[in-house]
Amino acid sequence: MTRIVIAPDSFKGSLSAREAAQAIAAGVRAGWGAADADLVIDSFAFADGGEGTLDAVLDQWQVEPIRVKNTDAIGRPCEAQYAISADGQTALIEAAQANGLPAVSDVALRPLEATTAGVGTLALDALARGVHRIVLTLGGSATTDGGVGLLRALGARFFDAAGNTLPEGGGALQHLATVDLSGLDERALAAEWVAAVDVTNPLAGPQGAAAVFGPQKGANASDIRQLDAGLRRAAALLSADDTFGERPGLGAAGGLPLALVSVRAAELQPGAQLVAQIIGLDSSLARADLVFTGEGRLDAQSLDGKVIDYVTRTVDVGTPVIALAGSVELDAAAVRRSGLTAALSIAGGPATLDQLRDTAAQRLRETAAQAAALLRAGRGALIRTSDAA
Structure with a gap:
């Protein structure tokens, strides 16, 4: 044979x-x-965690996509989809369905305002359907908000020094003064989270999310400084570890893993390895x-x-x-x-x-x-x- x-x-x-x-x-x-x-x-059908991962997993799982009314990276209405395994236990969410760069390329890019809130909406929908494990693939993002938008959608609140609710987007994070996680959805806290990353960049600094990937999302030099400062600020408030922001992989998808790793101790895995495990390759x-x-x-x-x-x-x-x-x-x-x-x-x-x-x-x-x-x-x-x- x-x-x-x-x-x-x-x-x-x-x-x-x-x-x-x-x-x-x-x-x-x-x-x-x-x-x-x-x-x-x-x-x-194989993929490395970037564009096309959802299609590959749907094909191997032999399930239909779950379609959800959602918002894109700049808050416009859109429809996004994700997959739930046949046993109902695992959701595969391709984050770019809600915060992807191609979906907002029809207008001038807004790197300071782009948010991962729509990714959180997809996660909430999956949790409402009873999943216990959420796998996020992170390629192709338009965002640099450290996953704060996602946490906000799950019930967290973020305030400036005057007690005002912080606007969406990574540009506002430099003014972050208080984080309130008391309202986080209990199902989100109980679930297992895994993030597929295809880069090893740290959160901030010369090799960080803003400096390396910000320009392709429309960020100029001033934007990059603001985004980088915001990511550093968010990391300081979400983790007591001074070296946390230096962890390899946190710079993926505009720092989206920051939220998951700091709040839910999410596991980061190379994208191709994770997809191979999911499809049994x-x-x-x-x-x-x-x-x-x-x-x-x-x-x-x-x-x-x-x-x-x-x-x-x-x-x-x-x-x-x-x-x-x-x-x-x-x-x-x-x-x-x-x-x-x-x-x-x-x-x-x-x-x-x-x-x-x-x-x-x-x-x-x-x-x-x-x-x-x-x-x-x-x-x-x-x-x-x-x-x-």
């Missing part, structure tokens, strides 16, 4: 992770030989004879805790891993160092970006078929050589 595991990320702008996995699986069957009764394919990788993975663009960032990096670090030594990508921007030496057996571009010739997007599934399927046929031929040659010996 030959077990082939397929676990790609989404090809952003072209294919969801599920669509990519389906295309690769179809190609592998065609190239390997669909009639091969000894062929077993385990197919997973690791056990399949351990039994794989061959693995196909992929993403839209394979470059140096792909080797830093992303989907392809996770796959190569998790499979048993000696298991071939083939990466398929829209573009491969690593040379052969870098591919070898990454642990990949080979990295193949699905772009077969000159084409516009729109043409590549429109034909991505077909190109992915055909490239997977070619790779599978070559690998099976090589496997057959090895078997014949062994028999002859």
